[in-house]
Amino acid sequence: MEFTDLRSDTVTPPTPEMREAMARAEVGDDVYGEDPTVNRLQELAAERMGKQAGLFVASGTMGNLVAILAHCQRGDEAIVGNKAHTFLYEAGGISALGGVHSCQLPNQPDGSLALEEIESAVRSDDPHEPVTRLICLENTHNRCGGVYQTPEYTRRVSDFAHSRGLSVHLDGARIFNAAVALDEKMGVGARHVVPLLAGPVDSVTFCLSKGLCAPVGSVLCGSQEFIRKALRLRKMLGGGMRQAGILAAAGIVALESMTGRLAEDHARAKKLADGLGQVPGLALDPGTPATNMVFLSLTPDVRSTTAEIIDGLKKRGVLIGAEGERYFRLVTHYWIDDAGIEKAIAAFREVQSTA
Numbered sequence: 510m511e512f513t514d515l516r517s518d519t520v521t522p523p524t525p526e527m528r529e530a531m532a533r534a535e536v537g538d539d540v541y542g543e544d545p546t547v548n549r550l551q552e553l554a555a556e557r558m559g560k561q562a563g564l565f566v567a568s569g570t571m572g573n574l575v576a577i578l579a580h581c582q583r584g585d586e587a588i589v590g591n592k593a594h595t596f597l598y599e600a601g602g603i604s605a606l607g608g609v610h611s612c613q614l615p616n617q618p619d620g621s622l623a624l625e626e627i628e629s630a631v632r633s634d635d636p637h638e639p640v641t642r643l644i645c646l647e648n649t650h651n652r653c654g655g656v657y658q659t660p661e662y663t664r665r666v667s668d669f670a671h672s673r674g675l676s677v678h679l680d681g682a683r684i685f686n687a688a689v690a691l692d693e694k695m696g697v698g699a700r701h702v703v704p705l706l707a708g709p710v711d712s713v714t715f716c717l718s719k720g721l722c723a724p725v726g727s728v729l730c731g732s733q734e735f736i737r738k739a740l741r742l743r744k745m746l747g748g749g750m751r752q753a754g755i756l757a758a759a760g761i762v763a764l765e766s767m768t769g770r771l772a773e774d775h776a777r778a779k780k781l782a783d784g785l786g787q788v789p790g791l792a793l794d795p796g797t798p799a800t801n802m803v804f805l806s807l808t809p810d811v812r813s814t815t816a817e818i819i820d821g822l823k824k825r826g827v828l829i830g831a832e833g834e835r836y837f838r839l840v841t842h843y844w845i846d847d848a849g850i851e852k853a854i855a856a857f858r859e860v861q862s863t864a
């Protein structure tokens with residue numbers, strides 16, 4: 510059976526153009542800094558983010574970990590959202606491997622951290638307390654519904670951080686989705702929005718292997734000095750990848766030809782939400798979708814369990830993810846076409862009619 514896989518945009522296999530670029534990629538030993546394709550990807554990534562330098566890493570998780578370890582010493586504190594990917598889904602790496610203490614602030618429904626709460630979370634110079642060193646943001650914010658944060662918000666938090674001698678790291682796994690969504694209002698071209706989101710922060714990671722379809726990898730960007738520090742940490746974590754140009758080649762295609770089409774995924778997510786909104790027993794989250802993610806729950810009258818819904822959809826060739834009890838996430842991407850959206854809506858309708 511061919512599946513319509515809406516579990517995540519991480520499930521995306523590379524495009525034919527990527528496979529071709531991978532086969533043709535010029536490579537060298539990247540630990541010696543001699544892989545021309547990795548070097549080109551890093552330069553291109555830094556340029557897109559408006560930063561001095563980039564570092565190709567194995568995953569978004571590695572990019573965030575390397576960044577946080579580069580900003581913080583053991584025992585320092587990083588302010589994170591209580592729904593941040595770095596806090597919820599990265600195996601506690603910053604504490605386990607870096608000895609970094611996290612201060613968790615509630616993410617607001619729009620994915621932001623309230624500036625007043627950040628201000629009052631910054632520690633005083635008291636030997637009882639850890640030293641606040643870093644603020645971590647996320648854009649788009651996955652667990653808050655794939656919502657985007659604005660350049661103004663990013664600037665406000667960063668200005669505050671810098672005024673207190675703190676740094677800011679942005680988990681911009683889906684920064685291009687944020688830029689595309691923001692540009693609907695700004696109308697300056699999504700490519701010009703990206704540096705407005707990344708410019709105010711000290712470091713940013715973005716993922717090549719989500720909506721952009723590359724098979725592997727993320728890029729961490731920041732100042733030359735920061736990336737030099739990050740390079741040693743990547744090595745320490747076992748992330749020196751030798752002839753990684755094979756992977757970077759797909760990343761270059763991702764940056765050059767896949768960012769411009771993300772609006773299609775957002776439009777299909779909207780179509781999916783409109784269709785599912787008509788199915789009895791489903792309650793869409795308010796405002797969903799903000800980008801390429803649809804979040805919904807089962808209404809109290811539905812007797813089926815989370816597992817039964819997932820199973821029923823799977824039998825009909827549709828895969829979705831559970832984000833909690835009776836709560837689901839559906840993510841659109843390159844490999845989901847209009848027929849896939851129709852199929853998912855029809856499958857939900859059938860499953861709900863037997864629920």
Ligand code: TLP
Nearest residue numbers: 517519568569570571594598651680682
């Ligand atoms: N997110 C995955 C899961 O881990 C939840 C997904 O399916 O969405 N930052 C953000 C905001 C992410 O959503 C993810 C992946 C990462 C970092 C980590 O990237 P990888 O999987 O490359 O380590």
